[in-house]
Amino acid sequence: MTQRDIFFVANEVNELGGVGRWQPQMAGLLAERGHRVTVVGIAPANHPMDLGDQPPFRTVTLYARRPPGRPRPRRTLGRLDPAVRRHEIHMRAAASRLSTLFQAARPGAMIIVPQVWAMEWVALADTAGHPVIGMTHESFETSRKSSRFARVKKYYKDVDRLLALTREDADRWAVEGMNNVGFMPNPLSIEPGTPSPRTEKVVANVGRLSHEKGVDLLLDAWAEAAPKQPGWTLRIYGRGEAEAQLRQQCARLGLEDSVDFAGQTDDVPGALRASSVFVQSSRGEGFPLVLLEAMATGVPCVAFDCAPGVREIVTHEEDGLLVRPGNTSELARHLVRLMSDAHLRDTMGDRALHNVRRFDPDVITQRWEALFDFLER
The missing domain is CATH 3.40.50.2000 (Glycogen Phosphorylase B;)
Structure with a gap:
């Protein structure tokens, strides 16, 4: 060489x-x-x-x-x-x-x-x-x-x-x-290792709190999903210019009891392993590393199909679920599917852990x- x-x-x-x-x-x-x-x-x-x-x-x-x-x-x-x-x-x-x-x-x-x-x-x-x-x-x-x-x-x-x-x-x-x-x-930025047990009632989102990352759309979807699965928490990791506006939206939607703004984390793999589902609601992406990281921790992903890089990583109905961009009702339905079905979470999570090794x-x-x-x- x-x-x-x-x-x-x-x-x-x-x-x-x-x-x-x-x-x-x-x-x-x-x-x-x-x-x-x-x-x-x-x-x-x-x-x-x-x-x-x-x-x-x-x-x-x-x-x-x-x-x-x-x-x-x-x-x-x-x-x-x-x-x-x-x-x-x-x-x-x-x-x-x-x-x-x-x-x-x-x-x-x-x-x-x-x-x-x-x-x-x-x-x-x-x-x-x-x-x-x-x-x-x-x-x-x-x-x-x-x-x-x-x-x-x-x-x-x-x-x-x-x-x-x-x-x-x-x-x-x-x-x-x-x-x-x-x-x-x-x-892949982390070594696939011990997967999440996928037992915590936590849906994780990791990314900058900006318009591009679409957390406002995620909150709208969570307002539909959360009442159907009581006891689950949406944990949002990140900081950014939209944080104050997103907190206001959360309060306006009455979601304070089920949404946790967890701030920026230096341990993304640990945050992912402490969750059972990962969600990405971006308006635009390139080749999102955090999707790879979620799959490497055995966490099934739900994501807006907003870019070729997203569907290159996640195979719909095999190792995760893809949603038409901006469709918050569809995003809510797919979140509920995974939140309500432990077997589906385990099946997709195990496949994600296997499939991500191609990167x-x-x-x-x-x-x-x-x-x-x-x-x-």
């Missing part, structure tokens, strides 16, 4: 969130195989995640403070606008630090850019001939509804490979003219190694 210099260049080194959790895991897996890994962040994290005392990779952050957004040029001046020119000078200065890192790398190095904002700096850098792998960690549909869609098409069109999270999303990017596209699922970290890391070898040819 070729030992390589591998660079991850992302918005931040250790931002709390999906990419923030995936990046140190993937960097660590590659470092364990003998690669020399550097994780580069454009800016410091707003909500930093602890990487431990001695992560097996080097970290570099280009800016001491988050740089301002690209100014909109005044119509009469265009790119001659002094504010635009100052912004470009600062970007090029930061990109020169990337150039220095890339130029010092050994032959066979790989540059992985998991977020398109970071790609704006990589595009200005001298990549020294090393292959560049761009990634989009959200579904095609979610990207299409945001400003990132045009930026993915602009900044990733000439990279050596653009990776989506699923084949379905890769095909949709190909229809958009991206002829360099492939797909790579996320690896074993060794399997996914070998796929990355194969991609590196292919791009080096």
Whole structure:
């Protein structure tokens, strides 16, 4: 196996969130195989995640403070606008630090850019001939509804490979003219082990309390489900900007006795093993790690089928239940099915524990190694 210099260049080194959790895991897996890994962040994290005392990779952050957004040029001046020119000078200065890192790398190095904002700096850098792998960690549909869609098409069109999270999303990017596209699922972030006994009357939800995660929809569904299964608790783990509004909604729906806002947890597997059902009510997702984690603890999942990554992970009526996006009554019915039927919970939970092994970290890391070898040819 070729030992390589591998660079991850992302918005931040250790931002709390999906990419923030995936990046140190993937960097660590590659470092364990003998690669020399550097994780580069454009800016410091707003909500930093602890990487431990001695992560097996080097970290570099280009800016001491988050740089301002690209100014909109005044119509009469265009790119001659002094504010635009100052912004470009600062970007090029930061990109020169990337150039220095890339130029010092050994032959066979790989540059992985998991977020398109970071790609704006990589595009200005001298990549020294090393292959560049761009990634989009959200579904095609979610990207299409945001400003990132045009930026993915602009900044990733000439990279050596653009990776989506699923084949379905890769095909949709190909229809958009991206002829360099492939797909790579996320690896399982915890080792499948002792499953939940699935005896606690707890439905768990884990994620940021934001509009995108749809906890407001979950509360509406819980208002239908809870009266049909007295004694069950919906335990919501997470913090976020929507928390106060969600607590008000909970009170308005009269759910305070059956909903527990448990705050952020540093022990997601423990929280999942203390539950019997996991529910995800997101409006949009990429390849949700917490679904993998729930399955790895033997907890059956009920989830809105809001992205190809969700149905890539959960097989409906086999190891979990999928719900039409936004349909809170259907979500309530599926929750009640699992809450009321211990045999169904056990059957689906056991299948989930078995099926999730296809995302074993060794399997996914070998796929990355194969991609590196292919791009080096």
